[in-house]
Amino acid sequence: MKKWNLIIDVEKCEDCNDCFLSCKDEHVDNDWPGYSVSQPRHGHRWMNIMRKERGQYPLIDVAYRPTPCMHCDSAPCIKAARGNAVYKRNDGIVIIDPIKAKGQQQVVKACPYGAVWWNEEKDIPQKCTFCAHLLDEGWTKPRCVQACPTGALRAIYAEDSEMERIIKAEDLEVLHPEYKTRPRVYYKNLYLYEKCFIAGSVAFEKDGAIECAQGATVSLFKDSNKIAETTTDTFGDFKFDKLDENSGNYTLEIVYQGHKKKALDVELKTSLNAGTIHL
Ligand code: SF4
Numbered sequence: 001m002k003k004w005n006l007i008i009d010v011e012k013c014e015d016c017n018d019c020f021l022s023c024k025d026e027h028v029d030n031d032w033p034g035y036s037v038s039q040p041r042h043g044h045r046w047m048n049i050m051r052k053e054r055g056q057y058p059l060i061d062v063a064y065r066p067t068p069c070m071h072c073d074s075a076p077c078i079k080a081a082r083g084n085a086v087y088k089r090n091d092g093i094v095i096i097d098p099i100k101a102k103g104q105q106q107v108v109k110a111c112p113y114g115a116v117w118w119n120e121e122k123d124i125p126q127k128c129t130f131c132a133h134l135l136d137e138g139w140t141k142p143r144c145v146q147a148c149p150t151g152a153l154r155a156i157y158a159e160d161s162e163m164e165r166i167i168k169a170e171d172l173e174v175l176h177p178e179y180k181t182r183p184r185v186y187y188k189n190l191y192l193y194e195k196c197f198i199a200g201s202v203a204f205e206k207d208g209a210i211e212c213a214q215g216a217t218v219s220l221f222k223d224s225n226k227i228a229e230t231t232t233d234t235f236g237d238f239k240f241d242k243l244d245e246n247s248g249n250y251t252l253e254i255v256y257q258g259h260k261k262k263a264l265d266v267e268l269k270t271s272l273n274a275g276t277i278h279l
């Protein structure tokens with residue numbers, strides 16, 4: 001049986017907020033009987049765009065991680081709700097029944113992704129519905145996916161076996177697999193948000209001027225084992241990405257024609273610009 005999945009490519013998200021605003025447009029002041037009641041104008045972020053800056057000037061980047069409800073196959077919110085107030089449809093979408101869920105504030109706390117919002121005025125928990133009211137009318141995607149100008153969001157309606165193939169082919173990940181919630185929302189290039197880098201620049205002195213060392217070989221060692229190697233670009237810059245936060249001590253080793261080999265120890269807490277390394 002086919003089910004809905006969402007793929008979010010962190011590399012393609014530009015934080016334009018079109019997904020967030022289209023969600024507001026669809027749900028603020030609109031009741032969709034059987035699916036949801038209107039979203040408050042302020043406060044709720046059913047499509048919540050998280051932002052992270054990595055590194056230090058000038059070696060810096062920024063990543064955006066749109067974060068809706070994960071429509072988990074093993075959803076803590078369903079377990080926490082009383083009287084079947086939160087349920088999973090056959091097509092994979094998790095819905096909070098706006099009538100049965102009245103007063104059930106525990107549903108907000110039960111979601112480990114912070115995807116459920118409390119509607120004070122209506123006394124109900126609310127979240128992304130995957131625009132199920134539109135899909136049931138024949139739409140092929142929810143409003144956020146339709147609005148995304150960069151292709152960062154893709155809705156996939158497929159058999160689980162087909163989805164498994166896509167996950168492998170595109171190297172997709174879920175948020176916090178350790179929660180064991182089996183999300184139906186998958187991320188591409190999640191390392192841009194979740195992982196760290198060690199970057200730096202290599203320079204040398206020539207005729208009294210500082211030059212960028214283009215083409216220097218930079219190796220990264222961990223516990224005396226070489227784990228990666230790269231070459232500096234035109235500006236003498238290098239970057240090792242996909243490293244874990246707080247992963248301890250590393251050694252950078254730089255080899256450049258006509259210069260003595262240079263080694264530098266660094267400690268990785270969060271993304272690090274090791275600065276300009278002078279040969
Ligand atoms: S992300 Fe949270 S609200 Fe959505 S299905 Fe999973 S536990 Fe429920």
Ligand code: SF4
Pocket residue numbers: 012013014015016017018019020049064066147148149150151152153
């Ligand atoms: S619409 Fe697309 S590019 Fe814009 S913020 Fe949302 S996911 Fe990112």
